[in-house]
Amino acid sequence: MALTEIPVPDTITQIVISPDAERLIDFANERIEAFMLGEETVSENFVPCDFHLLDQALTWIEQGHLLAGNRFCELGSGFGVAALLAAQRGLEAVGIEVETNLVEQACRLAETLKLSAEFYTGSFVPREISGILDLGSDIEHVETFEGDVYNEIGLEMDEFDLFFAFPWPGEHQFFEAVFQAAAADNALLLTYRGRDGMHLLRKV
Numbered sequence: 519m520a521l522t523e524i525p526v527p528d529t530i531t532q533i534v535i536s537p538d539a540e541r542l543i544d545f546a547n548e549r550i551e552a553f554m555l556g557e558e559t560v561s562e563n564f565v566p567c568d569f570h571l572l573d574q575a576l577t578w579i580e581q582g583h584l585l586a587g588n589r590f591c592e593l594g595s596g597f598g599v600a601a602l603l604a605a606q607r608g609l610e611a612v613g614i615e616v617e618t619n620l621v622e623q624a625c626r627l628a629e630t631l632k633l634s635a636e637f638y639t640g641s642f643v644p645r646e647i648s649g650i651l652d653l654g655s656d657i658e659h660v661e662t663f664e665g666d667v668y669n670e671i672g673l674e675m676d677e678f679d680l681f682f683a684f685p686w687p688g689e690h691q692f693f694e695a696v697f698q699a700a701a702a703d704n705a706l707l708l709t710y711r712g713r714d715g716m717h718l719l720r721k722v
């Protein structure tokens with residue numbers, strides 16, 4: 519199975535963000551700022567992405583009818599804002615995060631905003647992929663030794679239609695390798711690439 523890029527146009531920055539999404543993003547940013555200032559044990563791996571651009575990319579994906587189904591998974595979910603934005607637009611959304619304190623924050627945010635996204639503590643890297651530890655050997659910012667959480671979720675990676683991740687620079691190939699090995703045909707992987715914006719792949 520190959521991965522095909524679906525180019526995301528720069529013009530997505532002109533897509534209007536709904537008032538509900540704006541409220542969610544503002545609220546999340548306030549919580550994140552307070553957490554970063556107050557929390558002594560913030561994982562150095564946690565950096566939030568550009569949530570406005572993320573919401574615009576989700577709108578663009580929906581408007582282009584690119585989704586094969588309704589299930590969304592945020593890989594390394596931090597505060598869970600991607601999963602929350604997906605839930606707000608009616609997707610069945612989960613987030614997977616290794617840091618317990620970040621999962622707690624994501625759950626609190628979901629509860630406050632009354633959104634149905636669910637968050638799980640553990641690894642998004644499926645244990646059964648052969649050679650995955652070798653693949654991840656150069657990767658500094660993804661935890662590759664924790665157990666995965668797909669049993670607990672009750673869904674395997676190949677049951678999700680859209681994944682989102684914010685890989686550290688130079689580490690997106692690892693996410694792509696996991697996606698290629700474990701996702702279903704037609705599933706999408708959206709990644710945030712900092713200054714290079716959003717990047718979208720389909721497994722075909």
Ligand SMILES: C[S@@+](CC[C@H](N)C(=O)[O-])C[C@H]1O[C@@H](n2cnc3c(N)ncnc32)[C@H](O)[C@@H]1O
Pocket residue numbers: 561563564565566567592593594595596597598599600614615616617620640641642643659660661662664683684685686
């Ligand atoms: C760059 S942050 C992105 C957070 C969030 N997705 C966002 O865009 O705001 C990456 C997150 O992945 C988490 N992480 C690293 N390895 C992981 C793994 N194997 N499974 C789940 N989460 C992981 C880190 O703790 C960190 O919170």
